[in-house]
Amino acid sequence: QTVVTQEPSFSVSPGGTVTLTCGLSSGSVSTSYYPTWYQQTPGQAPRTLIYTTNTRSSGVPDRFSGSILGNKAALTITGAQADDESDYYCVLYMGSGNWVFGGGTKLTVL
């Protein structure tokens, strides 16, 4: 069974840049997996940030960007702000309607 991997936690200083990654337990992530990124703050529903690797969802600031870095999908936050402190989830498309989420990354801004 394919597992989608994410860093469990990460920290960034206010104003700094951080890159979160999304990989596979076996193989490389490519655009064919349509990597999608969500942000979730405690007690709230997830919010779509990025879809199809690098397309920002409506209303998402341009300091959030998506890409493929090496064999992983990546979410980069440039100029981190205090309210970016959230859980970030990636999800990859495995075909036949099956999306598999990573375990999420808890981002701390301090």
Place this chain on the structure above:
Amino acid sequence: EVQLLESGGGLVQPGGSLRLSCAASGFTFSSTAMTWVRQAPGKGLECVATVSGGSSFTFHADSVKGRFTISRDNSRNMLYLQMNNLRGEDTAIYYCAKDFRIAAGIYSPDFWGQGILVTVPS
């Protein structure tokens, strides 16, 4: 304004059944694929089931296949999840999500409701 409002959650004993509902508004429901996603307490997200706009396509995760059934009523703008033979590991917040077409035949959860809690004592 897109709105998704889940209902029908609660406490149910192992082996019991529950039907979740999601009332949708603010978009053309009948042409939009919909998905149920769940999140166990303190855990990550899991896609449970998806149904296409016209119900010609459904997907159910292996973890719920044969126990859960997704369906919709386009005349009422309602999405459902019938959950049978519930287990402790089904305890989670269940989110109704409106899907977004990202490629031919591929739909991704885009806008999410606030979720409803289902508790199955283990």
